Amino acid sequence: MKRSIICMVFTMSIASSQSRNDLLRDLDSLCAESGGAVSIAAEHLDTGERILISENDMYHAASTMKTPVMIEVFRQAAEGKFRLDDSIVVRNDFRSIVDGSPYSMDLGEDSDDSVYNLIGKPATILFLIRHMITVSSNLATNILIELVDARKVTETMRTLGAKDMNVLRGVEDGKAFQKGLNNETNAIDLMTIFKAIAEGKAVGAEEDKAMVDMLLAQRFRSKIPALLPEGVRVAHKTGNITGVEHDSGIVFLPDGTQYVVVILMSKLKENATGVRAAAKISRRIYDYFAQGH
Numbered sequence: 001m002k003r004s005i006i007c008m009v010f011t012m013s014i015a016s017s018q019s020r021n022d023l024l025r026d027l028d029s030l031c032a033e034s035g036g037a038v039s040i041a042a043e044h045l046d047t048g049e050r051i052l053i054s055e056n057d058m059y060h061a062a063s064t065m066k067t068p069v070m071i072e073v074f075r076q077a078a079e080g081k082f083r084l085d086d087s088i089v090v091r092n093d094f095r096s097i098v099d100g101s102p103y104s105m106d107l108g109e110d111s112d113d114s115v116y117n118l119i120g121k122p123a124t125i126l127f128l129i130r131h132m133i134t135v136s137s138n139l140a141t142n143i144l145i146e147l148v149d150a151r152k153v154t155e156t157m158r159t160l161g162a163k164d165m166n167v168l169r170g171v172e173d174g175k176a177f178q179k180g181l182n183n184e185t186n187a188i189d190l191m192t193i194f195k196a197i198a199e200g201k202a203v204g205a206e207e208d209k210a211m212v213d214m215l216l217a218q219r220f221r222s223k224i225p226a227l228l229p230e231g232v233r234v235a236h237k238t239g240n241i242t243g244v245e246h247d248s249g250i251v252f253l254p255d256g257t258q259y260v261v262v263i264l265m266s267k268l269k270e271n272a273t274g275v276r277a278a279a280k281i282s283r284r285i286y287d288y289f290a291q292g293h
Contacts, residue, residue, distance in 0.1 A: 034277035041187035062239030142170035162189035
């Protein structure tokens with residue numbers, strides 16, 4: 001009887017190892033299919049199992065930096081510096097971090113026009129956060145970064161365990177871009193902060209739940225959620241610029257467990273090819289964790 005139990009455990013261990021090896025082989029193939037550089041970081045929040053591929057490689061953060069900004073806004077509100085229902089007059093004039101010279105946001109480069117329609121009028125901080133996350137408003141992002149200070153965002157990310165992520169500036173600061181002063185992240189850091197949100201440790205249980213609710217309302221769903229089974233909830237934030245496609249978030253499995261997943265891509269010859277590969281990568285990771293790994 002004892003020998004049978006040992007043999008059963010050994011067989012299960014081999015099967016599990018083979019399953020993981022199959023996963024890593026499939027992910028390598030899908031990364032190659034993207035035609036660019038790819039990093040992946042995922043962790044099942046119950047079992048602690050991680051999937052890591054080039055997780056420390058640094059990338060232009062694109063709009064994934066908006067999640068750290070959201071965390072910092074909620075953190076400062078929790079400290080009493082302002083209330084989320086306080087209003088700010090919407091304006092479209094900002095200062096470059098290089099020399100303080102003025103610049104404005106271009107609606108043609110933004111994904112949302114509703115905040116521009118409010119220029120000169122008040123909007124609540126909560127409204128701006130919602131538009132920054134759900135429709136990736138660049139104008140809302142810059143207003144919020146001025147409110148909380150980009151340096152404070154990075155400091156808070158360090159306290160959460162994101163060792164290399166840097167939030168330096170707002171969006172469309174052309175002079176900073178030309179000098180290579182960009183917001184940067186790697187997959188492991190984004191995974192770390194999403195894990196903190198999922199576990200209620202980013203700001204606090206109430207604030208983190210509010211952030212999850214905003215991330216669940218994400219309207220750009222062509223990557224992590226695209227090929228997942230109908231009804232699977234994903235709280236996530238995307239990012240993309242030419243040659244770059246990112247997605248990062250929390251996936252809620254049917255059994256009530258969760259995992260965090262981050263997919264970063266750069267040097268893409270065609271963004272559309274990267275988007276398709278990211279969706280396939282996401283589905284492969286989902287299938288693996290849904291099987292009880």
